[in-house]
Amino acid sequence: MQESNTKLLHVAVYIRVSSDEQAERGDSIRDQRERGVKYINDHKNMILQDVYLDDGVSGQKIDRDDFTRLITNVKDGHIDLIIFTKLDRWFRSLRHYLNTQAVLEKYNAAWTAIDQPYFDTSTPYGRAFVAQSMTWAELEAQNGGVRVSDVFRSKVAHGEVITGKVPRGYKIQDKKMVLSEEAPAIHDCIKHFLKHHSMNQTVLYMKDKYGIVMTLQNFRQTLLKNEKLIGRYRGNENYCPRLISDEEFQEIQRILGHNSNIKSNQKYPYIFSGLLVCNECGYKMGGGQINVLSKRKNGNSIRYKYPAYECKQYRAYKECDNGGEIREVRIEEYLLKNVREQFNSYISDFETNSKSIINNRAKKNQIRKKINRLKDLYLNEAITIKEFKTDRMKFEAQLAELPDIIEPNQDFKALRNILGTDFEGMYLQLDNEQKRLFWRSIIKEIRVSKSKDRHREYTVVFI
Template sequence: MKSAYIYVRVSTDEQKRRGYSLPEQEDRLLKYCETHNIDVKGIYREDFSAKDFNRPEWKKLVSELKKFRAKEENNILFIKWDRFSRNIQYAYEMLGILRKLNVSAMAIDQQIDLSIPESSVMLAIYLSVPEAENTRRAMNTLNGIRKAKEMGRYPNKAPVGYVNMTSLDGRKIIVPKQPEGGIIRWVFRQLAKNIYKIGCLSKMAVNKGLRSTRSNFSKLIRNPVYCGLIPLKLGNGEIVMIKGIHEPLIPEALFYEVQDIINTKRRIRTIKVDFRSAFFLTGFLVCPLCCRRLTGSFSQGNTRKYAYYHCRRGVGQGSGQIS
């Protein structure tokens, strides 16, 4: 009796677009095995894209085949070749791996006899058509995103401070979300004051309730969507700004003022000014032990930072807290 493994695969997009389902595929394959007297050694159900073979269930199947490599030929059965792969290069590579494991792959709706040389032409067609469909679908998606941006709509996942919604006329839009939207307004106002480091302000925003990592925060404060602009990349690589139909969280002038601040060294000069204002007696006070001039520094306490004058020879010598 011949033996085979059953492989059924579907992606979320395919379920919505074509109504594919794992049970329907499985039922057809089981009936095929029953009709052709094939012993089913295992069933692998996959809910994953076929752009490559980095799929959980497929890797389990190949691992099983390597572990129990048999002298007699085994088969992997699926409905069509697009269930196997949607990338012709990866498909041929995987067929070579299976061949070394004495395993044959077969689509019951698109059967070909690989022992016949001319059948390789049909295999190429069966494998290339799904890849062409994927490429066309990706191009249509990019064109749709580009068209939406040209119309002032933000087609991607809403950035922090906004939420994706559908308007009464069926158009997808983004609208402000609280309290994140209010926190982001506060962030830009604080940046405009030019008195905080970005890392410090990031921690302050998180303490207020903003969910963001340090790297994401750095991208957030450079996102023009918050002032009502949507960046659009042209064919020549140039990026233009499109006026969005969504409600901006901050004025455009404030956004560009903040960009000037975070993209220059003005913040460093501001920190020096703050240091000088806190330790305005530097150069006048001397250490009572060595008669050297005292310097100043900050020390982090439980609730805030404290300013100290101290001797350069050591903080413990001739030090004093500024109240």
């Protein structure tokens, strides 16, 4: 590019690194940026317009975030020259190159590959040479996918990571996955899921106890269904340290499959589904139909079906002595008769034994440490800039939402309003779905103790 004393050129630095090339050659974002800026500083007639970065994007794709922004600024007349290290940073598709080149020529913008100065688009011969080179670059990109797959297989076989994203509870150290400081918390949360069989409850437990925020989908896919937690990945049985046992992982898959079947096949809307907890073992109690054979006066028999609940650990494994079904109607009768008294007792206990002040300063310091670790991962190119920005924004949002001190403040106004009405009379007019919504609006869980002299004891925990 010839220097000119009559015009100051506004120069854009374009950087592209695909995840494939990072794995294959370790191309550096930082290196491309530094060399581009140095090129501009070495030319007196150039000034940096902006740096455009597309990270983890193939050169065969034209739909790139910063590339789109770059072309928009070209059309707006803000850019005279675009520089990048090599032609394959710009494109690996001949069709995309030719279409883009037409736009650049229309708006009087040029480009230079600083490591390949023999490319010259100002002459017909130069443009033909570039087009021919693009043909070979496109072929190279297509063949590169095969080579990268081989590289990935080799890395996995040697226990090395092939991406900067690892499950919660792990971190990257010397290119391998190792357990992180968060591992005990993740292990505890998985134990919580194994005990309660509820993803919703576990995600809330995770957030309340450890400040770890995950969506249900993320919790299910990146933890509960992730074989890396038992040290296995892509056929390597010893890929990384295990966080849980094989038996625990198999039990999780069984629970997930069982929960899925219940969701799709359940026809009867059980009123207390998800609310009943066995007070002996701590597991959820499941709903089902019980058959009762009744004889009539005329000697004929008739079979009745009743919705009922039973401890899952007793039914499936005989590991709990809280056996025997509880008819749904009996639970309804108990609540309608006793819920007011239990509510008043609950308020009295809360006010007498008020919860202590919660100090979140240590938790916030842990989040700040995570942000610093993110920076180290990005500088070491273990994660992409998109992953860095996404995770940093998530942690900063957690910091902004988390007060240093939380004082106990439970508002019982909504509960008082409900229980201050004649809800018993209205309740009888509701269908099962409406009844379920009603109880869920005021009750967090109902703890069921084992039968004593054929009588159950219920402890209601209010929201």
